[in-house]
Amino acid sequence: MRSMSMKLHSKEQAKEGEKEVKEPEEQSVRKWEPRVEGFLKFLVDSKLVYETLEGIIDHDHTAFACYAELRNTGLERHESLAKDLKWFEEQGYAIPVPSLPGLTYCEYLKEISEKDTQAFICHFYNIYFAHSAGGRIIGKKVAQKILNNKVLEFYKWDAGELSQLLQNVRDKLNKVAEKWNREEKNHCLEETEKSFKLLGNILRLIIS
Numbered sequence: 001m002r003s004m005s006m007k008l009h010s011k012e013q014a015k016e017g018e019k020e021v022k023e024p025e026e027q028s029v030r031k032w033e034p035r036v037e038g039f040l041k042f043l044v045d046s047k048l049v050y051e052t053l054e055g056i057i058d059h060d061h062t063a064f065a066c067y068a069e070l071r072n073t074g075l076e077r078h079e080s081l082a083k084d085l086k087w088f089e090e091q092g093y094a095i096p097v098p099s100l101p102g103l104t105y106c107e108y109l110k111e112i113s114e115k116d117t118q119a120f121i122c123h124f125y126n127i128y129f130a131h132s133a134g135g136r137i138i139g140k141k142v143a144q145k146i147l148n149n150k151v152l153e154f155y156k157w158d159a160g161e162l163s164q165l166l167q168n169v170r171d172k173l174n175k176v177a178e179k180w181n182r183e184e185k186n187h188c189l190e191e192t193e194k195s196f197k198l199l200g201n202i203l204r205l206i207i208s
C-alpha cells in the first residue's frame with residue numbers, strides 16, 4: 001500500500017513522488033499561503049472524517065470482524081481535533097460547519113465499510129498514515145505561518161512513540177491482508193487513487 005501511495009504524491013510533496021503538480025495542494029507546502037479560516041475548515045472536515053472512521057471501527061460488525069482488530073491503535077484523532085476546535089473557539093474564532101469535501105468523504109466511507117472491506121482498509125491506511133507523514137509537515141508549516149508555532153493536539157500522539165504506533169498498525173494491516181487473495185489485494189491497492197482524491201479535496205481547504 002505504501003509504494004502505491006508514494007507514487008501518487010507530486011514531486012514537490014515527497015521525494016518518492018512521481019506525479020506532476022496539477023492541483024494547488026500538490027505544490028510544495030513551503031509555497032502555501034494558508035489562512036486561519038481555511039485551516040479551520042480543514043480541521044472541521046478532518047474531525048468529521050475521523051469521527052466517521054473511528055465510529056465504523058468501534059461499531060460491532062459481525063460481517064466485518066477484521067475492523068475490530070483495528071480498534072484502539074493510539075492513532076485515533078477525533079478527540080484531539082475536538083480539543084483543538086474548542087481552543088480556536090476560546091480564541092474567538094467562529095467554527096464553520098462541515099463542508100462538502102468532508103461530508104462527501106464520510107458518506108463514501110460509510111458506504112464502502114458495509115460492502116467493500118478491501119477498499120475501506122485502503123482508506124483506513126491512507127487517512128492515518130498520510131496524517132502522520134505529510135500531515136505533520138503541513139501542521140508544522142501552517143503553525144509557523146499563522147499560529148505562532150502552536151502545536152495542536154491533532155499533531156500530538158499521547159498513546160506512545162508515534163513510530164511504534166505506526167508499526168503496530170502496519171503489522172495489524174498485514175495480518176488482515178494475509179487472508180485476502182491476489183484479486184482482493186489488488187482491489188485494495190486500486191482504491192489508493194480515490195483516497196488521494198478525497199483527502200486532497202479536504203487538504204485543499206487549508207489554502208481555500
Ligand code: HEM
Nearest residue numbers: 002005013014025029126129130133134137195196199200
Ligand atoms: C501536501 C500534501 C502531502 C505532502 C506534503 C505529503 C508528504 C509526504 C511525505 C514527505 C511522506 C514521507 C515519505 C517518507 O517516508 O520518507 C509521505 C508519506 C505518505 N503519504 Fe503523503 N503527503 C501529502 C499528501 C498525502 C495524501 C493526500 C495522501 C493520501 C490520501 C498521502 C498518503 C501518504 C502515505 C500513505 C504515506 C506513507 C506513510 C508510511 O506508510 O510510512 N499523502 N507523504
